Amino acid sequence: MEFQLLPGGVISGEARVPGDKSISHRSIMLGALAEGTTRVSGFLEGEDALATVAAFRAMGVDIEGPEGGEVSIQGVGLHGLKPPAEALDMGNSGTSMRLLSGLLAGQGFDSELTGDVSLCKRPMGRVIDPLRHMGAQVESAQGGTPPLHIMGGQALRGIHYDLPMASAQVKSCVLLAGLYASGDTSVTEPAPTRDHTERMLRGFGYEVRNEQGVISLRGGGRLQATAIDVPADISSAAFFLVAASIAPGSDLLLTHVGVNPTRIGVLNILRLMGADLTLKNEREVGGEPVADIRVRYAPLQGIDIPLDQVPLAIDEFPALFIAAACASGRTVLRGAEELRVKESDRIAAMAAGLTTLGITNEVLDDGIVIHGGTLGGGIINTYHDHRIAMSFAIAALRATEEIRVLDCDHVSTSFPGFDALARGLGLQISARVD
Numbered sequence: 001m002e003f004q005l006l007p008g009g010v011i012s013g014e015a016r017v018p019g020d021k022s023i024s025h026r027s028i029m030l031g032a033l034a035e036g037t038t039r040v041s042g043f044l045e046g047e048d049a050l051a052t053v054a055a056f057r058a059m060g061v062d063i064e065g066p067e068g069g070e071v072s073i074q075g076v077g078l079h080g081l082k083p084p085a086e087a088l089d090m091g092n093s094g095t096s097m098r099l100l101s102g103l104l105a106g107q108g109f110d111s112e113l114t115g116d117v118s119l120c121k122r123p124m125g126r127v128i129d130p131l132r133h134m135g136a137q138v139e140s141a142q143g144g145t146p147p148l149h150i151m152g153g154q155a156l157r158g159i160h161y162d163l164p165m166a167s168a169q170v171k172s173c174v175l176l177a178g179l180y181a182s183g184d185t186s187v188t189e190p191a192p193t194r195d196h197t198e199r200m201l202r203g204f205g206y207e208v209r210n211e212q213g214v215i216s217l218r219g220g221g222r223l224q225a226t227a228i229d230v231p232a233d234i235s236s237a238a239f240f241l242v243a244a245s246i247a248p249g250s251d252l253l254l255t256h257v258g259v260n261p262t263r264i265g266v267l268n269i270l271r272l273m274g275a276d277l278t279l280k281n282e283r284e285v286g287g288e289p290v291a292d293i294r295v296r297y298a299p300l301q302g303i304d305i306p307l308d309q310v311p312l313a314i315d316e317f318p319a320l321f322i323a324a325a326c327a328s329g330r331t332v333l334r335g336a337e338e339l340r341v342k343e344s345d346r347i348a349a350m351a352a353g354l355t356t357l358g359i360t361n362e363v364l365d366d367g368i369v370i371h372g373g374t375l376g377g378g379i380i381n382t383y384h385d386h387r388i389a390m391s392f393a394i395a396a397l398r399a400t401e402e403i404r405v406l407d408c409d410h411v412s413t414s415f416p417g418f419d420a421l422a423r424g425l426g427l428q429i430s431a432r433v434d
């Protein structure tokens with residue numbers, strides 16, 4: 001499937017984007033391991049989260065839905081999973097693979113985790129190393145990539161792990177393995193990352209401490225089923241925050257957006273660039289802060305992106321690069337080498353697309369310099385990365401010519417219905433099956 005976009009447009013109206021991907025994954029994992037029935041609403045019916053659902057079904061967990069965002073999970077308890085008959089296919093989802101590897105390391109049975117071409121190129125050494133320290137037996141393909149073979153029946157021991165990179169997936173993997181380990185398991189992070197695992201564990205009645213940045217839990221407890229209301233994903237909202245900010249005349253309200261402080265780098269960065277954002281109706285839903293966000297067009301200026309915002313906006317950089325391309329002056333991003341190991345090398349993929357559209361940029365090892373300018377049109381390669389596809393779709397709002405975005409099938413991993421929603425809000429987008 002490809003997106004075809006006519007240049008120009010105004011973004012207006014009100015929308016609730018699909019549920020948060022990170023929280024949706026975790027709701028299934030913890031719901032499956034809890035005692036009792038967990039009911040989830042606002043669940044993301046995207047392929048990544050569905051891969052997690054399929055994996056737990058394959059391990060004997062009874063899961064109803066998702067239907068209209070509602071899921072009901074009959075928890076089997078921490079020790080109730082059954083051996084899967086075949087390899088668990090995580091599709092495109094790094095979160096599923098890295099978090100599940102922690103859980104599976106603590107089971108009594110062997111398992112194999114695999115995925116699509118993109119996932120099978122992504123680094124898993126970052127989870128294998130700490131798991132081996134805990135006593136797990138995990139083998140990967142050469143170079144530390146999937147498939148992963150996890151040998152069950154190992155006695156895990158709690159460790160302290162100093163994360164070498166700011167990664168919520170690695171942190172969560174270690175903490176989830178820690179549920180099955182003897183004694184305490186703790187981690188420290190080089191910079192704070194999304195804390196949904198910690199918050200949700202507490203929501204399931206499991207004690208997780210955070211003392212001066214040392215996050216810890218003790219193995220051998222139990223999870224009690226609960227109800228989870230998944231907020232709209234700020235990472236999906238980000239495309240429309242940028243869209244409305246760059247298209248003159250725009251005025252948009254995005255409702256029920258998750259605004260967890262570990263996820264709001266995109267709001268902070270856009271504000272520094274001059275965006276007009278207002279948070280309304282701020283509230284807490286099931287342990288996660290939520291707000292409605294009003295965004296109106298405003299001229300943007302290029303900035304040096306503060307280093308401390310990088311982990312807090314890690315998934316939003318493709319969209320932010322489009323904001324930078326439409327801003328006056330130069331935007332500099334450093335300290336973002338993690339972007340090179342996402343669903344694609346997002347620095348290289350965005351740089352290539354920006355160059356196609358006539359935007360001057362310089363690629364750095366750990367970031368990029370983008371000079372704001374006039375966007376032309378052209379044909380964009382997405383490298384099968386959902387966020388690259390959606391970013392170049394919104395770029396059309398400020399383009400002078402038509403944009404064609406190739407290979408957009410992966411958009412449904414995180415944002416099913418993106419093109420229809422975007423069209424309803426004013427983007428001149430059509431999807432063609434190629």
Ligand code: S3P
Nearest residue numbers: 022095166167168169170314315
């Ligand atoms: C995620 C953590 C981040 C993020 C990913 C989701 C999570 O990955 O990019 O989309 O749900 O824990 P890293 O841990 O690799 O930074």
